[in-house]
Amino acid sequence: MIDILHVAKNHLLIALRERVTLFWFLIFPVFLLVLLTLVFGQIGQEGAISFEISFVNLDREPSAWVSGMIESVFDELGTPDAEGKEPLFRIHKPEARQSDEAFLELETLALRRGRRAAVIVIPEGFTGEVQGRFVPIDESEGAPASDQTALLIYHSEGNAASGMAVEIIDQILAGIDREILVQGGQFDPAAAIPGVTTWIGSEEGGATYVDFLLPGIILMGLFTNGLFGVPGSILFSRDQRVLRRYWVTPLTVPRFLAGMAIGHVALSLLQFAILYVIGRFALGATVSFASLAAVLFLLLATATFMAFGFLIASVSKTANTGMAIANILNMPMMFLSGLFFPIAGLPAFIRAIVYVNPVSYLAAGLRAAVGIEASPFSLWLVVGIPLAWIALAAGVAARRLRWDVSR
Amino acid sequence: MKIYLALLRSETAIMIRDKLTIFFTFLFPIIFIFIFGFLMGDIDQPTARLGFVDETSASAPFPIDILEASGVAEVVDVADRQALETSVRDRNADFGLIWDGRALEFLYNPSAVQENYAYQQIAAGITDAFNLRAQNLKAILPIEKVHVGTEASTRWFNQMVPGIIAFSILSSGLFAVSGHLTAMKQRRTLDRLLVTPMPPVSLLAAVATVRLVIVYASTLITLLASIAIFDLAFSIDWFEYTILVVSSTLGMMGLGTIIALVVRRPSSAGNVANVLAMVMMFLSGIYFPIELMPRFLRDFSLVLPLRHLADGMRYVTGVSDMSPLHFWMIILVLLAAALVLFPVLARYVVRPERS
Numbered sequence: 181m182i183d184i185l186h187v188a189k190n191h192l193l194i195a196l197r198e199r200v201t202l203f204w205f206l207i208f209p210v211f212l213l214v215l216l217t218l219v220f221g222q223i224g225q226e227g228a229i230s231f232e233i234s235f236v237n238l239d240r241e242p243s244a245w246v247s248g249m250i251e252s253v254f255d256e257l258g259t260p261d262a263e264g265k266e267p268l269f270r271i272h273k274p275e276a277r278q279s280d281e282a283f284l285e286l287e288t289l290a291l292r293r294g295r296r297a298a299v300i301v302i303p304e305g306f307t308g309e310v311q312g313r314f315v316p317i318d319e320s321e322g323a324p325a326s327d328q329t330a331l332l333i334y335h336s337e338g339n340a341a342s343g344m345a346v347e348i349i350d351q352i353l354a355g356i357d358r359e360i361l362v363q364g365g366q367f368d369p370a371a372a373i374p375g376v377t378t379w380i381g382s383e384e385g386g387a388t389y390v391d392f393l394l395p396g397i398i399l400m401g402l403f404t405n406g407l408f409g410v411p412g413s414i415l416f417s418r419d420q421r422v423l424r425r426y427w428v429t430p431l432t433v434p435r436f437l438a439g440m441a442i443g444h445v446a447l448s449l450l451q452f453a454i455l456y457v458i459g460r461f462a463l464g465a466t467v468s469f470a471s472l473a474a475v476l477f478l479l480l481a482t483a484t485f486m487a488f489g490f491l492i493a494s495v496s497k498t499a500n501t502g503m504a505i506a507n508i509l510n511m512p513m514m515f516l517s518g519l520f521f522p523i524a525g526l527p528a529f530i531r532a533i534v535y536v537n538p539v540s541y542l543a544a545g546l547r548a549a550v551g552i553e554a555s556p557f558s559l560w561l562v563v564g565i566p567l568a569w570i571a572l573a574a575g576v577a578a579r580r581l582r583w584d585v586s587r
Numbered sequence: 588m589k590i591y592l593a594l595l596r597s598e599t600a601i602m603i604r605d606k607l608t609i610f611f612t613f614l615f616p617i618i619f620i621f622i623f624g625f626l627m628g629d630i631d632q633p634t635a636r637l638g639f640v641d642e643t644s645a646s647a648p649f650p651i652d653i654l655e656a657s658g659v660a661e662v663v664d665v666a667d668r669q670a671l672e673t674s675v676r677d678r679n680a681d682f683g684l685i686w687d688g689r690a691l692e693f694l695y696n697p698s699a700v701q702e703n704y705a706y707q708q709i710a711a712g713i714t715d716a717f718n719l720r721a722q723n724l725k726a727i728l729p730i731e732k733v734h735v736g737t738e739a740s741t742r743w744f745n746q747m748v749p750g751i752i753a754f755s756i757l758s759s760g761l762f763a764v765s766g767h768l769t770a771m772k773q774r775r776t777l778d779r780l781l782v783t784p785m786p787p788v789s790l791l792a793a794v795a796t797v798r799l800v801i802v803y804a805s806t807l808i809t810l811l812a813s814i815a816i817f818d819l820a821f822s823i824d825w826f827e828y829t830i831l832v833v834s835s836t837l838g839m840m841g842l843g844t845i846i847a848l849v850v851r852r853p854s855s856a857g858n859v860a861n862v863l864a865m866v867m868m869f870l871s872g873i874y875f876p877i878e879l880m881p882r883f884l885r886d887f888s889l890v891l892p893l894r895h896l897a898d899g900m901r902y903v904t905g906v907s908d909m910s911p912l913h914f915w916m917i918i919l920v921l922l923a924a925a926l927v928l929f930p931v932l933a934r935y936v937v938r939p940e941r942s
Contacts (some may be wrong), residue, residue: 201856208865217870217881230882246728266882292908297878299735313727330729336736336905338746346732347708354715358726367722375714377690377707380672392700449628504607512622521626530625551766553698554676 183431187439192446199422204408209401211457212284213393216520217463221389230266231297231345234287235273236280244307250331250356251381253298257352271298288334297345299334306331314364392504392553393466394459394551395546396519401451402478403485403514403539407506409444410489414447414581416500442488448482473549481542484566487573488538494573494580538566588896589833590785594643594793602797608762611799616755616809623815623874634707643688652718654684657712682706684713691717738824743876745820746907747844748813749900750873752806756832756900757893758864759805760839763798764932765846765856787933795840802836803829810904817924823903830918831899838921841928842892848931867893895920 195201224507234420235254239247258271260298268301274283290296333349336342361367417423459465469478492509496502515521516530517539528533534540545562548555602608602635637659640651654662665671665679671683675696676906682703685693693710695703719725780790813819843860852855868874871893877885888894899917904908 200855200862203862208862211866212869215884218881218884219875224772285780288735289908293910294878294907309729310727313729330731333732335732336734338736338742339878340743340876344879348729351708351711353728353730354588354712354726357726358715358718360727361719366724367719371722373714375710376690377710378694379697380694392698458881471796487730500607504610514619515622519677521734521835526625526681542931553696556677568886 183429184435184439184442186446186561187431187436188442188446191440194413195409195443197445201409201412205401205405205447206454209397209451210436212400213390213397213459214463216393217390218396221393221463227534230268230270231341232270232295233297233345233349234274234283234290234299234477235271236284236287236300237302238280239302239306240304240306241307246307246310246360247302249360250302250353253356254353269345276485285471291342293335293510294336294339294341297335297341298348298349299332301334302333303329303332303378305329310360312367323585326441386567388464388466390459390463390465392547393520394455394463394465394467395469395552396549397541398452398455398460399521399539399543399546400476400514401455401482402481402512403426405444405451406482406487406489407492407504407510407513408489409447410440410486411493411496411506412499413440414490414500415495415496418583419499427583444486445557452478467550467552469550471549474546477542477546477549480563480566481546484542484569487570490577490581491573494577513539515539516540517543536565538569543564591789591792592786594790595796598797599795602801604705609768612755612759612805613808616751619751620748620809620813621816624744625750626814628791635680635706636663636681637709638663638665638674638683638694640667640671640683640685642668643880644685646864650717651688653716653720654713655715658709659713667925670755681712684710686775697712704834718848735909742819744817746901747874747904748810748819749904750871750897752809753871753893753900754803754864754868754873754898755836756802756835757839757867757896758860759798759802760836761843761846761860761864762857763794763836763840764843765850765860766843767794768932769847769856791929791933795837798840799833799836803832806832824903824905827914828903831896831914834918834921834925835896835899837925838892839896839923841932844928844932864893866895867891871897873897892921 195205214316216373217245233254237251237253239573258267258269260267272287274280282302284299287296287299291299306329330352333346336344362369385506414423456469459467469475489506492502492505496505512533515525516533516535517537519539541557542561544557545559547553548562580582592682612733617685633657639651639654639662643649644648653664655774663674665674665680668685671680671685671694674680675683675694677714678696678699678700681698681699685692691710691714693707697703700704716726730744749788768777781787810821810823846854846860846863850859870888871877871891872880872888873893877888879895880888898907899914900908901907902914
């Protein structure tokens, strides 16, 4: 037993001494967890994002109350709150001596170059146009909307900030639209039909983004650990003739394997603990892994990825080939598994890859086990496919894995 | 010249024999395009599928036309609430709507954390439109949206492809020095070459020439693949495109020199280059828009060469605009990095390994 523990300790220490290993197994998953949470975890939350927009009001008559109302709403949204939080919009307006045309030209150029998210222009005579539309829908049928007096929103479609800003501006203008109709006595707010939100199976809106992401990142960490760590450890030791030194000791291959597996599980445990602590205490994840099903899935994932590592080691002649195969498999297996992106809308031939990919089942199983979402696969598949991969890898490794360069 | 040509021949042969480099240079970007094209290619297209249950009698039918006008791509009629919940939970519908004559109840799948924000925006639009219709009104503010970019800039995936090409140039340039030259050092082939009359600059010129040709061909193949598979449109300025690919490959080789100088162990240089490339990839707006990042990360991204390289690549492929001054500044900085760092490379990296 002591020899097994020695091998386990060596495996762990070698991994922890290698800075590159530390980066890929520990630092990179943490980096990705924090980055993705910072980027996607705050979409739609107030104060999380601020848009640079330009605003030009050409409808400056004293009687232009509609334009004044729109401008004051945007001015308010462009003012930082008492806590000094970034406002929703940083609004740019023409300088005192700048002509509207020159300003607009500069700002649309800034929009094209990604420095503005949108440019809003209220044309001259806009209030008059709006007042002229105070008629019920059936009476206004056929009344042409004057293009010259429409409020213009300039945007750039491929720019994500521009797309989001326009969605928000749409909502704000819809609110103003409603307010004008209420003030004009046309819309009865008391008779409005409410929109109600229901979260299926949850009362509070369910999981947050970090809750969704954390199990995925943990699996990604275990996956890279197995995919690169296991073949790296075996193949580099074999190529550098370290392994053959083991075989002149009383250590047998099964005992070496047992030690290596324990060391690998210890490294995976460390990886899990670091990611969990950061996810929970730094990023506010509430997802809990303290259930038998979650623990079993984590163990199944560790075993599956370790088996994958053995499979790669078995089919690789050298360590460099092994690392190349791992690199080639890494990205497609991770991205085509639903770890980071939904895979429901993929075409059939790509879905075929998803269906043979064990990461898909492990991701679905783990998320179901921690209560994030119901698995789209049956329990038999979620457990059976990874087990099938383990069996396949074990079979191939038993036949093909060479433990010494000279054998 | 004779020496340069001989080295060029040998470097070409080495490159052609190196299946791994060929794979990562030519096929890897296409694999990325393939995966992300199907995962994210239609991310900005209206794809929301709404499961709909009408619990009212036929006397008060729901005005279905407002759903489409509010951004719903497909309406799936569902028998009852239970079937709708199942449909949304299994993602056969993206979100659901139950109309019972008193309220518009929108059902969401809590696990669709990435998409629910967009569905909630659509739901708000449906509620507004429905209420106006119910009171025999229509929106009173005339609004017109004007897209100011080029035709090629209307989809996020169009922005992603030049980003992937930029990343491929970065990797190839970085690894030319930190991978290829340091591997030559490690195998002592560099030592053997250096005892011949070969000037180091000839070797560098041969390595750079082979890389330039390979990178240029790889970027073209990636572009063609994205156009052929995903029907993307680009408006390429071939002169600026060529200038950018050449200067960025040389500039990134210059950056690889810094890694080769800082990291003493030749075997570690490739690993460090790999780590740096990966970190830059996530912070430079290649896979998700930089505009969604918090301000401090957006500011940080400005110091990353990949950010500017990706912006430049988007500019020359016509998917985003940039001032000509900005573009030529990028070219100038990349060429300056190459001009300053290549002599350093010749002096300190291409030299015999001290044992």
